[in-house]
Amino acid sequence: xxxxxxxxRVVVATTTGAAMVICAGCGGGGSSSxxxxxxxxxxxxxxRVLISPANGTAGVRPDDPVIVRSSGGRLAxxxxxxxxxxxxxxxxxxxxxxQSKWTLQPGAKISVRASAxxxxxxxxxxxxxxxxxxxxxxFKAAQDEIxxxxxxxxxxxxxxxxxxxxxxxxxxxxxxxxxxxxAEKPVLGAWHWFDDKQVIYRAKDYWPAHQKITLIAxxxxxxxxxxxYGAKDLVRTYKIGAAQISYxxxxxHQMRVEWDGKTVRHVPISAGMGGSAEYTTTSGIHLNMExxxxxxxxxxxxxxxxxxxxxxxxxxxxRVSGAGEYLHQTPGDEGCLGNSNCSxxxxxxxxxxxIWYYKHSQPGxxxxxxxxxxxVEPDNGWSFYQMSWxxxxxxxxxxxx
Numbered sequence: 001x002x003x004x005x006x007x008x009r010v011v012v013a014t015t016t017g018a019a020m021v022i023c024a025g026c027g028g029g030g031s032s033s034x035x036x037x038x039x040x041x042x043x044x045x046x047x048r049v050l051i052s053p054a055n056g057t058a059g060v061r062p063d064d065p066v067i068v069r070s071s072g073g074r075l076a077x078x079x080x081x082x083x084x085x086x087x088x089x090x091x092x093x094x095x096x097x098x099q100s101k102w103t104l105q106p107g108a109k110i111s112v113r114a115s116a117x118x119x120x121x122x123x124x125x126x127x128x129x130x131x132x133x134x135x136x137x138x139f140k141a142a143q144d145e146i147x148x149x150x151x152x153x154x155x156x157x158x159x160x161x162x163x164x165x166x167x168x169x170x171x172x173x174x175x176x177x178x179x180x181x182x183a184e185k186p187v188l189g190a191w192h193w194f195d196d197k198q199v200i201y202r203a204k205d206y207w208p209a210h211q212k213i214t215l216i217a218x219x220x221x222x223x224x225x226x227x228x229y230g231a232k233d234l235v236r237t238y239k240i241g242a243a244q245i246s247y248x249x250x251x252x253h254q255m256r257v258e259w260d261g262k263t264v265r266h267v268p269i270s271a272g273m274g275g276s277a278e279y280t281t282t283s284g285i286h287l288n289m290e291x292x293x294x295x296x297x298x299x300x301x302x303x304x305x306x307x308x309x310x311x312x313x314x315x316x317x318x319r320v321s322g323a324g325e326y327l328h329q330t331p332g333d334e335g336c337l338g339n340s341n342c343s344x345x346x347x348x349x350x351x352x353x354x355i356w357y358y359k360h361s362q363p364g365x366x367x368x369x370x371x372x373x374x375x376v377e378p379d380n381g382w383s384f385y386q387m388s389w390x391x392x393x394x395x396x397x398x399x400x401x
Contacts (some may be wrong), residue, residue, distance in 0.1 A: 005014065015098070046118055049075070051067075054194050059133070080100055080110070082108060103230070107132060113125070134163050137229075153362070157364065158364045162199075168374060179201070188203065189202060195358070219233055220232045243258070245366045248368065267357070270343055281325065285367075285376075286376055287384070291318040291358055292381055295314045296313055316329045320381065325379070347369075
């Protein structure tokens with residue numbers, strides 16, 4: 001993955017798991033040795049491999065890099081094991097130095113094995129085993145609850161990657177650097193912090209359809225604040241399906257659904273009746289979040305007997321905002337559909353259309369609504385595409401670095 005100076009990330013494709021490990025093979029340590037038969041190959045001086053931290057070191061900071069150097073030869077293989085997880089790294093151009101790319105597991109036993117070859121091809125190996133310090137405190141990341149509850153499903157092209165932290169993150173840049181997004185079809189994207197406990201990744205535009213995306217949060221050992229380090233890594237994969245995008249015009253009471261650029265359905269709808277913000281459907285780019293066959297919808301802030309109170313059992317409901325806007329089956333007469341706006345703010349459809357839409361809806365499908373004077377806020381549910389790209393970048397801890 002390439003990170004530009006501005007903090008933008010162009011996610012790159014990988015075809016095998018080996019792409020996550022820069023190299024693998026025999027190991028090295030604080031000192032090196034050459035094979036007994038190597039002397040018969042030539043007269044070149046033996047290579048020497050040095051590993052830092054040295055063998056037996058205790059109390060190593062988890063965010064200190066592991067550095068392997070070779071003199072008299074080129075490094076061939078480096079294997080770094082951090083508490084049971086493989087940590088990748090990078091060679092310099094002439095393969096005389098290797099440095100770990102990610103942090104180490106805190107409070108763990110770390111082992112390094114490295115090898116180098118001299119000019120005659122004779123190997124030298126070294127090993128190092130050391131301990132990282134146990135931090136005063138740790139923090140953990142968890143995927144957004146809705147996404148976590150729908151693991152394994154197929155997602156839409158607007159899919160956001162959402163991480164929530166159990167402790168406030170003070171060093172946002174360090175945490176953001178540890179977050180790796182890998183896509184089979186690379187696009188430009190960036191992270192955005194809404195506060196110290198949540199960071200969200202979105203593509204500049206939408207993800208290309210029909211691909212796999214992998215999120216690797218290399219958080220184990222990342223310093224999130226004074227004396228506080230990430231407890232462990234987090235890995236999630238996502239399958240992006242068809243580019244299903246719905247376009248709704250509230251003024252004309254119509255919805256058009258596209259699959260991969262082709263219109264597949266026209267749906268007569270009825271939206272919010274207006275008269276107040278509460279009953280006005282929000283315009284803007286929404287993302288489908290979750291869906292339920294049965295949802296009880298009640299008037300916010302009102303109880304039985306209050307003016308304007310309602311409680312309705314709604315079927316085939318697809319949620320598109322945090323405030324509770326849904327696309328769903330109309331609860332009664334279909335006479336408003338395609339003719340007028342009669343709802344409390346949601347989008348009504350016929351039973352046939354609602355069942356069809358419910359069946360095909362994917363989390364992250366864009367739902368683009370126009371025709372009202374009320375705009376959905378970027379932090380209302382998953383409406384992140386309501387924020388301009390330039391403003392989105394300002395929420396990245398790396399953008400101005």
